[in-house]
Amino acid sequence: MKSPSRNDGWHLDEIAVAIAGKKHWLWRAVDQDGYVLDEISGPPQYQGREAIADPASEEVGLPPKGMISDKTRPYGAAKRRVMPDAEHRSHNGLNNRVENSHVPLRKRERMLQSFRSPQVLATLRRDLPAVRSLFVPPRSNRSVFQIHPHRLLVMVQWKAVALDKWPIHLTRSARS
Template structure:
């Protein structure tokens, strides 16, 4: 749980805010669905307020829970998928380890070497773990980026080797479906990272 000072100035108690954010991130619910569930429990909160809570508290909750996570594995399955943000296609770089734990996510306007490099730099800096094996699809940008940033890792490219992350993309798309569309890259990054955290 984030420090109590993070909740200063909010009308509702921290427990209500945390439950609302958790319901939104964990289950296939819209903000209006969460609004209805809270109303049934005696808390009258507008759906816009819930959305603002998600934007503000998701990074804080993920950061507070980082110490409770299992140590990430040393086999990373990396791939990108795509989503629409404000009517424009965006790429979502994602990685999971051999146990299915999400390593990191990055929303990018482009699918190129610069985006792949940014994704790997973030993941390596955040986790302080260097993978011994990285499994990717046959995208031509990965070999050079991996040679630069993780030269000791074995880069594995083989048909169906990346099925684990492909299946995980399906869970993400299933979660995003009830939403009425993402309006900004920052919103998409926060919600997708929050989904990974949950």
């Protein structure tokens, strides 16, 4: 895990998610290295944007130097209250990093035809970024000579963890 820096920049976005037929909002912050911080709330309100910005800065420990969002107006108001010193850039094209972080969630939602309970979504929110950050090397280490050893090491770690959790499944697949 990387240590937070004052030079971090966050990409902020919201996504509507159906849970048991009711619309909820997932507020997501992704830093420049791809680490995801997110929060679920009810209807889209001004407080939702603060709900992600305030706990995210507490969790990371330092407020970001800048934030990038889409053109939704309440982000500016939340920024003034929670992170007044951060530079705010609002442009649809700059926000692609956080938009791409919604893709695995949307794929899973399509498979399930919506989420049955908030617990399913919470489990998915907790596990997807952890697995992704395990397998995807940090942006600072993106040469071919660093990615391959990183992935080999991660696969060894993943198999060790999975073998502890599902020993029968992995031993059968290892034989075939």
